[in-house]
Each structure stands twice: as structure tokens, then as C-alpha cells.
Amino acid sequence: xxxxxxxxxxxxxxxxxxxxxxxxxxxxxxxxxxxxxxxxxxxxxxxxxxxxxxxxxxxxxxxxxxxxxxxxxxxxxxxxxxxxxxxxxxxxxxxxxxxxxxxxxxxxxxxxxxxxxxxxxxxxxxxxxxxxxxxxxxxxxxxxxxxxxxxxxxxxxxxxxxxxxxxxxxxxxxxxxxxxxxxxxxxxxxxxxxxxxxxxxxxxxxxxxxxxxxxxxxxxxxxxxxxxxxxxxxxxxxxxxxxxxxxxxxxxxxxxxxxxxxxxxxxxxxxxxxxxxxxxxxxxxxxxxxxxxxxxxxxxxxxxxxxxxxxxxxxxxxxxxxxxxxxxxxxxxxxxxxxxxxxxxxxxxxxxxxxxxxxxxxxxxxxxxxxxxxxxxxxxxxxx
Amino acid sequence: xxxxxxxxxxxxxxxxxxxxxxxxxxxxxxxxxxxxxxxxxxxxxxxxxxxxxxxxxxxxxxxxxxxxxxxxxxxxxxxxxxxxxxxxxxxxxxxxxxxxxxxxxxxxxxxxxxxxxxxxxxxxxxxxxxxxxxxxxxxxxxxxxxxxxxxxxxxxxxxxxxxxxxxxxxxxxxxxxxxxxxxxxxxxxxxxxxxxxxxxxxxxxxxxxxxxxxxxxxxxxxxxxxxxxxxxxxxxxxxxxxxxxxxxxxxxxxxxxxxxxxxxxxxxxxxxxxxxxxxxxxxxxxxxxxxxxxxxxxxxxxxxxxxxxxxxxxxxxxxxxxxxxxxxxxxxxxxxxxxxxxxxxxxxxxx
Numbered sequence: 001x002x003x004x005x006x007x008x009x010x011x012x013x014x015x016x017x018x019x020x021x022x023x024x025x026x027x028x029x030x031x032x033x034x035x036x037x038x039x040x041x042x043x044x045x046x047x048x049x050x051x052x053x054x055x056x057x058x059x060x061x062x063x064x065x066x067x068x069x070x071x072x073x074x075x076x077x078x079x080x081x082x083x084x085x086x087x088x089x090x091x092x093x094x095x096x097x098x099x100x101x102x103x104x105x106x107x108x109x110x111x112x113x114x115x116x117x118x119x120x121x122x123x124x125x126x127x128x129x130x131x132x133x134x135x136x137x138x139x140x141x142x143x144x145x146x147x148x149x150x151x152x153x154x155x156x157x158x159x160x161x162x163x164x165x166x167x168x169x170x171x172x173x174x175x176x177x178x179x180x181x182x183x184x185x186x187x188x189x190x191x192x193x194x195x196x197x198x199x200x201x202x203x204x205x206x207x208x209x210x211x212x213x214x215x216x217x218x219x220x221x222x223x224x225x226x227x228x229x230x231x232x233x234x235x236x237x238x239x240x241x242x243x244x245x246x247x248x249x250x251x252x253x254x255x256x257x258x259x260x261x262x263x264x265x266x267x268x269x270x271x272x273x274x275x276x277x278x279x280x281x282x283x284x285x286x287x288x289x290x291x292x293x294x295x296x297x298x299x300x301x302x303x304x305x306x307x308x309x310x311x312x313x314x315x316x317x318x319x320x321x322x323x324x325x326x327x328x329x330x331x332x333x334x335x336x337x338x339x340x341x342x343x344x345x346x347x348x349x350x351x352x353x354x355x356x357x358x359x360x361x362x363x364x365x366x367x368x369x370x371x372x373x374x375x376x377x378x379x380x381x382x383x384x
Numbered sequence: 385x386x387x388x389x390x391x392x393x394x395x396x397x398x399x400x401x402x403x404x405x406x407x408x409x410x411x412x413x414x415x416x417x418x419x420x421x422x423x424x425x426x427x428x429x430x431x432x433x434x435x436x437x438x439x440x441x442x443x444x445x446x447x448x449x450x451x452x453x454x455x456x457x458x459x460x461x462x463x464x465x466x467x468x469x470x471x472x473x474x475x476x477x478x479x480x481x482x483x484x485x486x487x488x489x490x491x492x493x494x495x496x497x498x499x500x501x502x503x504x505x506x507x508x509x510x511x512x513x514x515x516x517x518x519x520x521x522x523x524x525x526x527x528x529x530x531x532x533x534x535x536x537x538x539x540x541x542x543x544x545x546x547x548x549x550x551x552x553x554x555x556x557x558x559x560x561x562x563x564x565x566x567x568x569x570x571x572x573x574x575x576x577x578x579x580x581x582x583x584x585x586x587x588x589x590x591x592x593x594x595x596x597x598x599x600x601x602x603x604x605x606x607x608x609x610x611x612x613x614x615x616x617x618x619x620x621x622x623x624x625x626x627x628x629x630x631x632x633x634x635x636x637x638x639x640x641x642x643x644x645x646x647x648x649x650x651x652x653x654x655x656x657x658x659x660x661x662x663x664x665x666x667x668x669x670x671x672x673x674x675x676x677x678x679x680x681x682x683x684x685x686x687x688x689x690x691x692x693x694x695x696x697x698x699x700x701x702x703x704x705x706x707x708x709x710x711x712x713x714x715x716x717x718x719x720x721x722x723x724x725x726x727x728x729x730x731x732x733x734x735x
Contacts, residue, residue: 005606006637008637008640008641008644010641010644010645010648021733084733088729088733262729266725266728267725269720269721269724269725269728272717272721273721274721274722276717276718276721278714280717280721281713281714281717281718281721282713282717283713283717284716284717284720285660285664285712285713285714285715285716285718286664286709286713286717288661288716288717288720288728288732289642289660289661289662289664289665289712289713289716290638291732292642292645292657292658292661292665292732292735293638293642293645293665294638295733296641296642296644296645297637297638300641314637317633317634317637320630320631320634321634321635321637321638324634371623371627373630374626374627374630374631375623375626375627375630377629377630377633377634378620378626378627378629378630381602381606381626381630382606382610382620383606383609383610383618383620383621383625383626383629384620384621384626
């Protein structure tokens, strides 16, 4: 329909991408072996530098980047296949995920030649791990209100302020952080600037923020008179907002936005056996109907990206529909089976259920809350 | 989307926009056959997208048919168009001539069985079939039934005894009784067409119609929200309305994708799982979508005067026709469970 504001075209993965799939599966079979279902349920939360280096050696990080920066100049669709295979298997990809998905592409697009030469090849080898310094105590969804200051001093900037919810900052080597270099209360989207910050710089103090399940992946990162050299600024001063929104588009478009609960779907299928009753069959069938559809929607966004289109609206739709599905999986498993969710006792099903039930609230918070995404969709519908 | 399909999309949109007016929909609900509309649809070759060009069809694919059927749903076209497309495909696949007339398909319910029995050089049809779309208005019924151990396609007259009924949108849904009536023609179904093909491809057709209906709801509700003012501003400027319409957009996008995926699978053959997935996903979207569209429209959308109801009443019926979400979820769930958990991901990525 000509008046439609978004479109999802079905696409086929090219033969080269499909050929790669078998290779990736074989690698994962060998590497993951008998990794427990609950560990696989961590999805892209598992942090394992050794695994990331193996991925780098295989050429499965930085797949689409130019070869002169350590990339492999493969298609975005081949990259998509690697990503979805990693997620479906529950591989511990966290040590390179952020750098591969957004920090690297950001540097490719806005970084200096020196920055690209220095960081991109190391990211491609799986040796450099990145975190994202965006949110602050008073700046969550209202990202433009952030206050951490970077003041010009000779040779660079002096940074003061606090970042929160910084996932894996305690493990990462670098952080792409967005700071305020100019302050004009009337124009809060202006005056934001992005920096490459070495997490070991003097003046940075990290403290864990323990999540509701008792795990440590979030951090509070306090900057006290931290000196960041001029050559670590990414892009121009005050170009931060435009760069951040570009970065968020990378962050929102991938298959990680519908596969977070895939491990539980698998345990559910095991639990209902090969000859399920009607109610169990209906539950499984409905989840698979959603999965089938979401994969095609997600793939459609990947194909649009490959074609050089700008599917920001479609990516927001996939993330909203995808995270709604991810959150629903523990609910329907509970409704059907009624088994008690556990932490480290009981069956695999119980543990995966326990893990994902506690993880699920974050699905529609990370990478832009559901409300923010729906606002983006509403704008696409012409409502704002 | 290829160019041909884009042109086809433009043709059907223009045709339906011009001809499927509110007056026409109302008269169809009163039981009048929209003869001029049918003639226009037929003249534009929209009933035969899947019939070979040598037999007067368009020689197209299910993906082409999807464009037509989805548009028919978007415009609430009060004709057995989807049924004629499926029926003509079944007939031509079996090597039978396709009559130039509205067709319907039977049996429309899973538990209704029609029996084809050989009689001399021909075949006779036994049994009854309820809720047949346009059963009385269609000049021919295309039946698929198992006979002598294989799926057969038969072309029959609607039969002597017909009991009229209708769905929520007052589309005819009639009971046809065949008491050994001779069929016009019969032949073994094309390779790969199962004995439950009417049930299966009926569900496929409804999924496309519903996807089209949701397209309409999203466009209509978004437009209404920008026009209708309360508290001094368009209601669409309120976040709560924006959030609701974003949910409708998500379901609409999912419905269009699920249905398109099933039609693509139909072009490959063995589409049972994709059709099941589509009927489940689109049916779910239809329920949520109708609810949000009505909520957005307030009281005016609840009137017969407003056109919204032409689509929402169809969605409420279509999601139950040729199997509801529950039926198809059980079917799909059994197939998935049978293959086991480790086969799920390879299955999802093989398609």
C-alpha cells in the first residue's frame, strides 16, 4: 500500500551466507560442547575473552569492515547469520558484542584515521572489549539531559560526573562515553560529544550495581577530574547527539531483540515431549508461530541495512514486538507447566525459567525502553 | 517486491478504492450480489493469478496472489475472490478447466467430510458441508476429497439443498448438501496437494485477508487520531494513544510478514507449518488490532455509520474460519514437538 509508513519485505539469505551457517554451527558444537542450558540462557550476556579471540581468529568479528582496519569485507547478511547462530546457541559473545555491533561501526564512521588504525584491528581480533557510557543517574530515557561535563583543558578534556547502568564496564578495556562539552539549557541536544575512554584512567572509580538476581554486570562509573586526551574525542564537538542516535540504530536492529528467551523455548519443547497434549502443543505452536514471524521481520531489517536503506522505524517495530515476545515466554511456560523457577537446583527447565524470569524485565528497558520505541513508531505513523 | 507485483498492487488498490464503496458494502450485506464488481475483478484477471496463461490465467505465483488477496481484505471486498483464487488453482493443478464464474471451496470445516464416489465413468458427491463461503451465490464448488486412496479435486454445482447462513460481516456462509449429485468434472489433485487442501489453503487465504484488514485498521486509526480533537488537540498527540497505535503497528507488521511468509512457502510447496504459523500469528493480531482500532475511534467507530466495522466484523469471523488460532497452534506445536527441541533452530533457519 502506497500510504504505508513502514514496510517489511521478505528476503532470502544469499548462498554464501547459508554456506557460512554450517561452518558456524560446527564451530559452536565443538566450542560449547555440553554447556548447560542455563549458561546458554545468558545469551549475549556471557563474557569470555578466550571465546571472543577464537571468533576473531575465525574472522567472525568485524565481518563487514574494510580489510585495512582488520575487517573481512563480507556482507551484512553473512554477519547476520553468524549473529543469529551465536544467539540461538547461547554462545558467550559479550566480550566483543558491543564493539562489533556499535563501538567499531561508530569509529568507522566518525573516528579519526589514527583511532581506526589503533582500535579497529584489535576489536576485529576479539582482543578489545567495549562498554557504552550513556545513561546517568538523572538521564535515562531523557538521554539529551545528561550532565557529565568534559571541559576543555590544554591537550584534552577534564571529565567530571557519573555514568550508571554501564554494562560490563568493570570488564571492558574502553568505553564510548557521551559527555557534555557545552551547556545551554534551551538546547539540550546540542553540546554533547563522544569520547573513547580507557577504563583504567586515573580518576575513574567503578562500583558494581547488583541486579535483582544478585549478578554483577551493571556499574556506576564516577569520573573525578579524569583527563581525556584530545585525540580520544570521537567526531566533532557537539556532534554527539547525531552520533548517539546512529549508534542506537545499530543497537536496536539485531536478532538479539527477539532471541533472549530462546533457551527457554527449547527447554519447553523438551519438557512437553514428542507427544504433547493439546494445551501443551498449542502453547509450543503459538510460540513457534511468533518466532517464525519475528525471524522474518528481523531478517527483513538486515536486508534493508544491507541495501543501504535506513530502517530505523522497522528496527523499532522489531524490537518492540520482539521484546514483548521474549518477556512473554517465561509467562506462558509458567502458565502451562507451573513448575517452580529455581536458581541452581532442580531441572534445566526450572533453572532456565528462573534465570529468564528474573532477566525478562530488562528486555524492554535496555537499548531504549518500550515507551521510547513506541514513541519512535508513533512518529513514523505521523502522530508526533 | 518485483515490478510486476507493484503494478498488480496499484491495479487492485485503484479498482477496489473506486468500486468497493460504503454503499456497495451495505447492499452486499443486504444480500445483493455485486455483479459489476465481480465483472471488473474478473476482467482484470484477478481471479486467476495462479492459473497458467495458456488457460487464460495470469501464470503467476502465490506471492502475486498475496497482493490481490491482501488488498481484498484491506477493502473488505464482498466477493468470494480468495475462494475463487484457491479454487481455480486447485482445478488447474488437477488439469481441469476453470469456469469463468465465482467459485467457492468446500469443505470449509475440518470435521465436514465430503465423499467422492465413482459412478460409471464419472463421480458422485456425498455428504454435507457447512459454513461454505458464498455457497449459494457461487456457481461452482471446488471440492478436495480423498477417493480411492488419493486426493481428488472435483468441480460441482452447489447442490439442491442449500441452507443459507452468514458470518458476523453478513458474508454468506451456507450449508451445502450433496446427495450423490454428479460432479461436473473430477481429477487427481496436483502432486503435493493434500486431501485437506481446502482447509489448509483456506487458512492461507484468510491470513492474507486479515493482514490486509489490519493494514486498513492501522491507517484508518492513525488518520482518525490526527483528525479527532479533544482537550484542544488531536487525540494522537496523547502518549497513551500513541502507545496503543504503536502496538497496533507491531501487530500489523507481524501479520503482514507472517502471511507473506506463508505465501512464499506455498510457492515452494509443503507450506503446512508456515500456513499454521500465519493463521496463529495473524489471528492473534486481528483480535488485538480490532480492539485498539475501536478504542481509538471511540463511540463513532461503534456505529454502523462508520466504515471501521466492515473490517473489524470480518476480522472477528475470518480468524475463526478455516481453523482458529488454537487449532493451528496445536497442529504446529505437535509438528515441532515431534521433531524435538534440537530440530527447532535448524527448522526456523531452513525456511
